Amino acid sequence: MAQNPTGMNGQNAGQAVLSVRNVSMNFGGLRALSEVDVDVRQGEVVALIGPNGAGKTTFFNCITGIYTPSEGEITAYPKSGKPKRADGIRINGMRTNLVCELGMARTFQNIRLFPSMTALENVMIGRHCRTSTGILGAVLRGPGTRREEQEVVDKSFEMLTKVGLEKLANEYARNLPYGAQRRLEIARALATEPFLLLLDEPAAGMNPQETEELKQMVIRIREEFKVSVLLIEHDMKMVMSLSDRIYVMEYGRIISTGTPKEVSEDPQVIRAYLGEDSDA
Amino acid sequence: MERANIIQNPIQNPIQNVVRHVVRHVKQALVAAVWLSFLTLPIMVIRVDTVEKTVTWRWMHLAYMAVGSFVLALAWYAMMERRNKSQAKKELETVERVSALAGMLADPRITRPLMAFGLLVAVAFPWFFSLYQTNILVSALIYVVLGLGLNITVGLAGLLDLGYVAFYAVGAYTYALLNHHFHLGFWAVLPLGAVMGAFFGILLGFPVLRLRGDYLAIVTLGFGQIIRLVLENWSAFSYGPSGISNIDRPGLFGISYSVEQATTYMYYIMLALVLLTIFVTARLKDSRIGRAWLALREDEIACQAMGIDNTRAKLMAFSLGATLAALMGVVFAAKTTFINPASFTFMESAMILAIVVLGGMGSVLGVILGAFLLMLLPEYLRAFSEYRMLIFGATMVLIMVFRPEGLVRAKRKVYTINVEAAG
Numbered sequence: 001m002a003q004n005p006t007g008m009n010g011q012n013a014g015q016a017v018l019s020v021r022n023v024s025m026n027f028g029g030l031r032a033l034s035e036v037d038v039d040v041r042q043g044e045v046v047a048l049i050g051p052n053g054a055g056k057t058t059f060f061n062c063i064t065g066i067y068t069p070s071e072g073e074i075t076a077y078p079k080s081g082k083p084k085r086a087d088g089i090r091i092n093g094m095r096t097n098l099v100c101e102l103g104m105a106r107t108f109q110n111i112r113l114f115p116s117m118t119a120l121e122n123v124m125i126g127r128h129c130r131t132s133t134g135i136l137g138a139v140l141r142g143p144g145t146r147r148e149e150q151e152v153v154d155k156s157f158e159m160l161t162k163v164g165l166e167k168l169a170n171e172y173a174r175n176l177p178y179g180a181q182r183r184l185e186i187a188r189a190l191a192t193e194p195f196l197l198l199l200d201e202p203a204a205g206m207n208p209q210e211t212e213e214l215k216q217m218v219i220r221i222r223e224e225f226k227v228s229v230l231l232i233e234h235d236m237k238m239v240m241s242l243s244d245r246i247y248v249m250e251y252g253r254i255i256s257t258g259t260p261k262e263v264s265e266d267p268q269v270i271r272a273y274l275g276e277d278s279d280a
Numbered sequence: 281m282e283r284a285n286i287i288q289n290p291i292q293n294p295i296q297n298v299v300r301h302v303v304r305h306v307k308q309a310l311v312a313a314v315w316l317s318f319l320t321l322p323i324m325v326i327r328v329d330t331v332e333k334t335v336t337w338r339w340m341h342l343a344y345m346a347v348g349s350f351v352l353a354l355a356w357y358a359m360m361e362r363r364n365k366s367q368a369k370k371e372l373e374t375v376e377r378v379s380a381l382a383g384m385l386a387d388p389r390i391t392r393p394l395m396a397f398g399l400l401v402a403v404a405f406p407w408f409f410s411l412y413q414t415n416i417l418v419s420a421l422i423y424v425v426l427g428l429g430l431n432i433t434v435g436l437a438g439l440l441d442l443g444y445v446a447f448y449a450v451g452a453y454t455y456a457l458l459n460h461h462f463h464l465g466f467w468a469v470l471p472l473g474a475v476m477g478a479f480f481g482i483l484l485g486f487p488v489l490r491l492r493g494d495y496l497a498i499v500t501l502g503f504g505q506i507i508r509l510v511l512e513n514w515s516a517f518s519y520g521p522s523g524i525s526n527i528d529r530p531g532l533f534g535i536s537y538s539v540e541q542a543t544t545y546m547y548y549i550m551l552a553l554v555l556l557t558i559f560v561t562a563r564l565k566d567s568r569i570g571r572a573w574l575a576l577r578e579d580e581i582a583c584q585a586m587g588i589d590n591t592r593a594k595l596m597a598f599s600l601g602a603t604l605a606a607l608m609g610v611v612f613a614a615k616t617t618f619i620n621p622a623s624f625t626f627m628e629s630a631m632i633l634a635i636v637v638l639g640g641m642g643s644v645l646g647v648i649l650g651a652f653l654l655m656l657l658p659e660y661l662r663a664f665s666e667y668r669m670l671i672f673g674a675t676m677v678l679i680m681v682f683r684p685e686g687l688v689r690a691k692r693k694v695y696t697i698n699v700e701a702a703g
Contacts, residue, residue, distance in 0.1 A: 063587060100587035108585075112577035117571070118692050125575045129587030131568055135596060138567030140562050140663070158696045170612075170694045192587050 011233050015078055017196050018063070018104070019088070023072030025055075025252075026212045032058045033069070034252045038230075040196060044077075045222060045229040048237045050249035051272060053074050056232045057109055059249070060200055064106050068093030078103045079195045101129040101150060104162030105189035106198035109232070111181050115174035116142035119165055119184055122173050126191025159187040159251055162224070183217070190225065197221070197239040203238055211235055240264065248272065281406050289388025305357040313350035320345055363682055402551055406544045414547050418615060420655040421550040422608050425557045425633040427647040429604030434633065435641035435690070436570060437597035438577025439499040443484075443634055447602040447625035449511060451609020456524040456619050457517075466530035466614045470607065477521060477606025481599030489591055492580065504629055511621040513574045523620025527613050546615050553611065553667055557604060566602075573597055574642075634672075638679055640686025649687055 008199060009010050010187065018040040025033035030053045034225050040046045046057050061067045063074060075088040076099075091099055100106075105126070114122050131152055137145045162168050162181040168176060168236050182202055189197055202218075203211045222229055240260040248256040256266040263269055317324075324341045328334075393572040406414045426448065433441045451473040458472070489500050511518045518524070529542050530549060537545065564570045570592045575583040584590045613619050632652065639650025658668055679686070 066581070066585075096581075096584040097587050097589050100585060105583055105587075108582065112579050112582035112585075114582065114694070116578060116690075117574055118694075120572075121571055121692060122697055125571055125583070125586050125588065126570055127407075128568060133568040135564070135569055135600065138569050139563050141567075149568070153695055153697065157695075169697065172692070174606050183552060186587060241332075 001005050002195070014043055015087075016041050016062075018077070018230070019073075019075045020063070021073045021075075022134060023059075023062060023069045025058055025067060026070045032252050033062065036072070036249075036254055037177050037251070038247055038254070040228050040230050043226060043228055044244045045218065045231070045242055047243035047246045049236075050228065050234045051240055054249040055101060055252040056249055057200060058252075059146060060106060060198055060232065061231070063091070063099075063276060064104065064198065065091065065099040065257040076102055076104060076196075086152070091121040097129065100192055100194075103193065103195040104198060105192040105194035105196075107182075107189055107200055108193065109200040109204065111178075113173040113181055113184060113188070114173065114198070117173060119173055119176060119180075120153070120156055120160060120169040122184055122192045123159050123187050124187045125153050127152045127156060130193060156191055157215045159191045160184075162185040162221065163189065179206055182206070182214070186217070186221070190221065194227060196227045197227050199229060199233075201232050201234060203233055206271060215240045218242060288457065290639070292616055301361065304363070308357055309350050309353035311571060312353040313346045315587070315634065316349040317342055317346045318402035321434065331334045333402070345655040359682065385513040401536050406547050407454055410545055411540055414543050416656065416659050418543065418547050420551050421547075421637060422612060422615075423552050423649040423655045424554050424648050425550075425604055425608050426632045427651045428557050428561050428644065429601045430632050431636050431639075431642065431644070431647045432573070432604075433601035434636055435643070435647070436565065436577065436649070437573040437594065439594060439597060440493065440500070440624075440634065441598075441601065442497050442501040443507070444500075444601070444605060445624045445626070445628040446479055446484075446504040447477050447605035448475055448609045448612070448628065449621070450602075451517060451606030452613040452619045452623070453524075454606065456527050457614040459613075460524055460526050465528060465529075466610070470610050473605045473610035475604045477609075480606070481602025482595055484602070485595045489594055501629075504624075504626060508624050511624070511638050518621070521620055521622070523618060523622075527616060527617040530614050546611075550611065555609065558644060558648070565642075565644065569593075569596065572574040577655055622660035634676060638676065638686060640688040640690055642690035643686065643688045646686050646688030646690070653687075656674070 007198055016039055020036060020038040023033055023036045024031065035058065036059060038048070038059075039048075048059065051121060058067065062069045068090055072092075074091050076091050077088045089102065091104075094102075109110070116127065117125070131148050133148055134146050141149075157166065157169060160169055163186055165176075165180055165184055165187065168180060173181065182205075184197070186202065188224075199218075203214055206214060218229060218231075219242070221227060231239075231243075235262075243260055245257065246260055246263045247254050248263055248266070248271045255272060256263055257267045260267070321342070321595065324345050325338050327336045327338060329336065405417065426444070430441065430444050433439050433444070448681040454473045454476045455466070455469045456463075458469050464472075484500065484503050488496055491499060512521055514520070530545065532545060572583070572588045573596075575586070575588060576590060576593050578599075581589060582592075612623070616623075635654050636647055636656065637650075639648070640646025655674075658665070661668075
């Protein structure tokens with residue numbers, strides 16, 4: 001059971017929203033990812049864990065179009081929108097902004113906000129790909145533009161409220177405390193109306209209480225927005241209690257997958273994290 | 281009581297602290313003065329007369345040098361001290377303080393009448409001042425628009441363009457050539473010039489899409505030089521360094537007018553164009569497009585990851601900036617009635633960039649102030665014209681050290697949200 005519960009065709013329990021098959025990534029002679037298979041189903045929280053340098057962030061970069069994988073297939077199944085197709089869309093090497101427009105929004109391991117824009121404006125950037133005002137519209141500011149602008153402000157503020165930052169809406173992003181910046185990144189990603197939220201170490205640098213709040217927030221967001229979550233995280237307590245399934249990565253390979261319980265009992269995972277037992 | 285004092289103030293007491301700082305600065309300034317006097321000794325003090333074969337020692341010069349450099353150095357250290365202190369304070373407070381002046385400028389009750397008054401003065405200007413003054417102001421207004429145009433590319437979108445003057449040249453030559461060969465009038469060419477500008481903006485934009493920062497600056501610098509060199513050397517097309525003369529002034533329903541009236545007419549045309557540009561840039565700044573440019577400037581990767589098409593945003597910024605420059609080119613050609621490539625050197629690009637940086641990147645008001653400052657001061661300080669570049673350079677250095685955000689710091693819009701409506 002712990003070994004590869006994949007091989008599904010989108011007809012299992014939840015429908016697949018992202019399916020990664022056989023993906024490898026080579027940088028010159030370095031093989032950062034090797035034949036990786038990952039599936040995320042509708043409404044799931046899936047965690048990707050592994051030691052530092054295992055290739056987790058590289059994997060994220062492959063999915064979001066920052067890198068084009070050397071081999072393999074990445075397929076997304078958007079739940080709505082123009083490119084709605086039952087058989088999914090191949091997104092290998094698709095431009096990053098199109099991946100986002102498709103409905104896969106990410107946060108960054110090292111926070112990447114827009115520091116000299118306000119918190120609200122940061123979230124409003126997320127609405128960009130769901131709106132359409134052009135130069136002419138912006139200059140003339142007709143009723144259509146004004147309506148759209150108002151909608152952007154309202155929606156963005158709503159997102160800020162969801163992550164508890166409504167009081168800091170007009171504060172510059174660079175002035176926000178660390179934890180707030182992390183939450184602002186999530187709000188910005190949510191504003192793009194994703195079906196899949198990709199969180200790269202959201203709890204990094206947070207204290208236990210903040211981590212717990214973050215966990216509750218992720219649970220809330222998943223319920224409310226019907227969004228699936230794929231997260232990279234080092235905080236085991238959070239991963240174990242939050243995820244439906246876990247993939248463990250080491251040296252660019254998936255070495256184990258399954259429920260938190262299965263994974264935590266897998267001898268291979270224990271070896272990867274604690275090292276080889278020299279007596280054995 | 282004493283313990284609290286120790287905790288609050290590790291250095292014994294404030295007066296002693298100040299004295300310590302002053303002594304240190306005086307020492308530093310002394311060292312600087314001695315060092316500089318020594319360095320300049322051969323050129324400032326010793327004078328060899330090769331005809332008379334004598335050597336004169338001008339010791340007074342040494343004294344001037346020493347005293348002068350000492351005072352300047354001391355002032356420099358004092359200002360640095362103040363700056364460091366204010367920075368330390370800023371780091372302590374997470375919320376930035378708003379100065380009284382900035383607060384006033386944000387209040388519409390004060391800005392509205394101020395703007396109305398400014399407009400009134402601007403409209404009445406040619407009737408109260410001489411032709412010479414009006415002429416200077418027309419040039420300044422041209423640079424206001426150029427500054428605002430470059431502000432879109434550099435200030436908002438963060439794309440450092442060192443060849444901006446090339447688009448200015450494109451506009452000017454579009455009008456000059458069309459007028460020379462086909463006798464097309466100013467008003468017919470104005471939109472054509474804008475289109476040409478946009479076209480050249482996109483033309484330059486495409487190859488540099490993948491570049492940023494220094495690399496982009498170098499390529500745009502090269503582009504600016506290429507345009508100028510083509511104009512200078514392709515005589516069959518552009519009449520080379522001798523330029524094109526007898527360009528028509530703007531038409532006024534077929535009415536003929538004198539040179540004086542022409543200046544006034546030009547002034548009003550420019551005033552209208554400035555107002556239009558301010559309107560356009562101000563609206564764009566807080567629109568969907570403006571926000572996308574800002575995001576592009578702040579973090580290109582995050583910007584694209586949030587669904588913004590970087591390519592489109594960059595091309596838009598480039599072509600819009602170029603459009604404004606080309607418009608001004610047309611106006612410039614009509615104003616001077618003569619153009620040649622010497623008007624479009626790198627110095628012009630540097631000047632326009634200085635306007636944007638000095639005024640405050642991304643701030644409309646700042647750029648307007650910067651343009652007036654850099655264009656009008658040299659005109660009215662003709663007495664110091666020999667030192668113009670020296671003063672100019674020193675001012676830029678000082679601004680960069682003490683006010684890197686420019687004269688007016690760009691402010692982001694504050695949104696008021698109806699909480700009940702937003703839920």
